[in-house]
Amino acid sequence: xxxxxxxxxxxxxxxxxxxxxxxxxxxxxxxxxxxxxxxxxxxxxxxxxxxxxxxxxxxxxxxxxxxxxxxxxxxxxxxxxxxxxxxxxxxxxxxxxxxxxxxxxxxxxxxxxxxxxxxxxxxxxxxxxxxxxxxxxxxxxxxxxxxxxxxxxxxxxxxxxxxxxxxxxxxxxxxxxxxxxxxxxxxxxxxxxxxxxxxxxxxxxxxxxxxxxxxxxxxxxxxxxxxxxxxxxxxxxxxxxxxxxxxxxxxxxxxxxxxxxxxxxxxxxxxxxxxxxxxxxxxxxxxxxxxxxxxxxxxxxxxxxxxxxxxx
Amino acid sequence: xxxxxxxxxxxxxxxxxxxxxxxxxxxxxxxxxxxxxxxxxxxxxxxxxxxxxxxxxxxxxxxxxxxxxxxxxxxxxxxxxxxxxxxxxxxxxxxxxxxxxxxxxxxxxxxxxxxxxxxxxxxxxxxxxxxxxxxxxxxxxxxxxxxxxxxxxxxxxxxxxxxxxxxxxxxxxxxxxxxxxxxxxxxxxxxxxxxxxxxxxxxxxxxxxxxxxxxxxxxxxxxxxxxxxxxxxxxxxxxxxxxxxxxxxxxxxxxxxxxxxxxxxxxxxxxxxxxxxxxxxxxxxxxxxxxxxxxxxxxxxxxxxxxxxxxx
Numbered sequence: 001x002x003x004x005x006x007x008x009x010x011x012x013x014x015x016x017x018x019x020x021x022x023x024x025x026x027x028x029x030x031x032x033x034x035x036x037x038x039x040x041x042x043x044x045x046x047x048x049x050x051x052x053x054x055x056x057x058x059x060x061x062x063x064x065x066x067x068x069x070x071x072x073x074x075x076x077x078x079x080x081x082x083x084x085x086x087x088x089x090x091x092x093x094x095x096x097x098x099x100x101x102x103x104x105x106x107x108x109x110x111x112x113x114x115x116x117x118x119x120x121x122x123x124x125x126x127x128x129x130x131x132x133x134x135x136x137x138x139x140x141x142x143x144x145x146x147x148x149x150x151x152x153x154x155x156x157x158x159x160x161x162x163x164x165x166x167x168x169x170x171x172x173x174x175x176x177x178x179x180x181x182x183x184x185x186x187x188x189x190x191x192x193x194x195x196x197x198x199x200x201x202x203x204x205x206x207x208x209x210x211x212x213x214x215x216x217x218x219x220x221x222x223x224x225x226x227x228x229x230x231x232x233x234x235x236x237x238x239x240x241x242x243x244x245x246x247x248x249x250x251x252x253x254x255x256x257x258x259x260x261x262x263x264x265x266x267x268x269x270x271x272x273x274x275x276x277x278x279x280x281x282x283x284x285x286x287x288x289x290x291x292x293x294x295x296x297x298x299x300x301x302x303x304x305x306x307x308x309x310x311x312x
Numbered sequence: 313x314x315x316x317x318x319x320x321x322x323x324x325x326x327x328x329x330x331x332x333x334x335x336x337x338x339x340x341x342x343x344x345x346x347x348x349x350x351x352x353x354x355x356x357x358x359x360x361x362x363x364x365x366x367x368x369x370x371x372x373x374x375x376x377x378x379x380x381x382x383x384x385x386x387x388x389x390x391x392x393x394x395x396x397x398x399x400x401x402x403x404x405x406x407x408x409x410x411x412x413x414x415x416x417x418x419x420x421x422x423x424x425x426x427x428x429x430x431x432x433x434x435x436x437x438x439x440x441x442x443x444x445x446x447x448x449x450x451x452x453x454x455x456x457x458x459x460x461x462x463x464x465x466x467x468x469x470x471x472x473x474x475x476x477x478x479x480x481x482x483x484x485x486x487x488x489x490x491x492x493x494x495x496x497x498x499x500x501x502x503x504x505x506x507x508x509x510x511x512x513x514x515x516x517x518x519x520x521x522x523x524x525x526x527x528x529x530x531x532x533x534x535x536x537x538x539x540x541x542x543x544x545x546x547x548x549x550x551x552x553x554x555x556x557x558x559x560x561x562x563x564x565x566x567x568x569x570x571x572x573x574x575x576x577x578x579x580x581x582x583x584x585x586x587x588x589x590x591x592x593x594x595x596x597x598x599x600x601x602x603x604x605x606x607x608x609x610x611x612x613x614x615x616x617x618x619x620x621x622x623x624x
Contacts, residue, residue: 007439007440007441009413010413010416010417010439011437011439013413013417014420014437017417017420026400026433026435029433029434029435029436030434030435030436030437034436035400035402035435035436037399037400037435037453039351039352039354039356039455040351040352040353040354041352041353042351042352042354044351044356044453046400046402046435046436046451046453047402047436048402048403048404048436048437048438048449048451049404049438050404050405050406050438050440050447050449052406052440052442052444054442054443054444055440055441055442056440087349088338088347088349088358090347090358090359090360090451091360092360092361092362092449092451093362094362094364094447101321101322101325104322105322105325105329108325108326108329121338121341122341122342123338123341123342123347123349123358124341124342124346124347124358124359124360125323125326125342125360126360126361126362127319127322127323128319128362128364128367128368129319130364130366130367131366132364132366132444132445133444135362135406135447137360137362137404137449137451139358139360139402139404139449139451141349141356141358141453143351
């Protein structure tokens with residue numbers, strides 16, 4: 001009997017069945033972009049991500065350097081989502097047996113480049129070979145920036161919802177060469193009081209749902225306010241691409257309307273990266289729901305069709 | 313051209329080509345059981361290990377609970393090797409598509425049991441499904457105990473070499489149900505000043521070689537002093553099994569002859585676990601070498617045939 005398996009369902013089960021840590025030094029555990037723990041007087045953030053050939057990349061179509069880059073940049077994007085500063089990383093790889101030593105070195109080069117750029121040295125790892133496809137796991141530690149970490153759980157009814165950049169069609173190239181928004185997250189938290197933030201990995205509709213569930217709120221987003229990437233515009237349904245494709249690795253965040261207005265006015269002088277106001281956080285009624293408002297004023301519930309990492 | 317690939321060779325290449333961290337807060341990086349970093353006034357240790365179906369376990373022959381247990385216990389054993397106290401863990405899994413939800417929960421239960429026992433809560437993770445075999449990655453953070461972390465690099469000529477427990481034949485069962493020597497490492501460091509320590513994962517001859525290379529020393533071990541497990545005694549060549557099988561997850565450590573004598577005299581009152589004195593650290597001559605002394609007094613160089621995780 002192969003019971004239908006879902007990543008989110010399993011994570012929910014784990015959250016319900018985990019032993020709540022009896023240590024007061026675990027501040028945030030399962031359910032955000034990074035866990036937060038207390039070490040002495042300091043807070044430390046932790047994220048782990050496993051990238052798999054055939055799921056997150058196709059090794060037959062990309063270079064080992066690109067795979068390494070993506071693996072490290074995904075973890076850096078998690079740091080951005082918490083407005084945290086990358087600190088150190090460890091990397092574990094399962095290398096296919098037919099991968100050459102030169103390809104393994106290229107993979108490491110790809111991991112190293114963004115690690116160096118964002119001052120996050122690789123301090124350890126594990127290397128194993130098997131007669132199966134490539135798997136790359138990056139675990140990253142980060143420290144809070146000048147402002148405390150931004151969680152998924154702080155969105156409030158009335159908040160404005162914003163995103164960086166343009167969304168959709170990432171699979172056509174961006175997912176291998178995106179810029180993790182580490183620096184932009186620092187600028188944003190210096191310019192405004194962000195209530196909640198996440199990076200768009202599963203897809204806008206899915207990741208906004210994570211914020212709504214963690215914050216116990218609902219949301220409404222405006223179809224014509226969603227910034228479409230050029231790749232999305234080339235899709236048969238650009239809006240659906242922007243809502244559900246995932247792996248945009250842009251920031252999705254919530255803040256007060258006043259802060260949002262200030263930010264939209266002053267932001268262009270700080271960055272070439274586009275900011276868009278795409279909707280509002282609303283009060284939770286009887287169920288968690290995200291509404292999509294069409295240009296004609298009609299609304300419809302948005303189903304969470306974001307890219308779940310189970311490929312079933 | 314498929315250049316011959318070796319785990320140790322690749323790690324050597326990475327060590328030579330890594331950018332030395334310019335951060336003074338990286339104390340020990342690649343080349344020990346755990347990296348050591350400085351966070352504020354505290355030291356933090358980090359290890360990551362990926363366990364693969366067909367390499368570290370055979371999912372067709374063991375339960376998901378056993379796989380989870382082994383994955384967590386391997387990281388706990390790394391903590392033991394540094395005499396560190398487990399703090400928190402994160403887990404990333406690549407689940408085969410035909411794995412049921414119930415099996416996934418069993419895997420998590422197996423991870424959870426030793427984590428709870430050693431007070432090391434799982435604070436985060438990543439779950440992905442693919443149509444390939446199971447891969448489980450555990451990254452563990454630890455804190456120093458009352459004594460500083462014991463590195464691989466502190467062995468001195470004249471030191472006595474000791475091991476806990478009995479060695480060899482782990483594949484016949486122990487590799488799935490070993491006790492990580494976390495508590496024993498604490499007792500040992502309280503009773504004696506250990507100069508260097510490692511856990512036996514690759515195999516005694518291979519892991520002693522790691523200590524010798526990191527400490528820039530040589531070693532001689534006595535064939536008839538090596539404690540043979542019952543499983544090793546059932547092998548066609550028990551001594552070779554004990555020297556090279558690996559995955560014993562016992563502690564191999566070096567200390568002064570006086571401390572070793574004190575320890576052997578007082579230890580039995582503290583633990584049921586056997587301690588054995590198996591050899592001596594010697595000065596480095598022209599090359600790194602471990603000699604094996606036979607009962608008749610003859611010696612021969614010991615080749616590093618430890619279980620390298622490349623299965624080539």
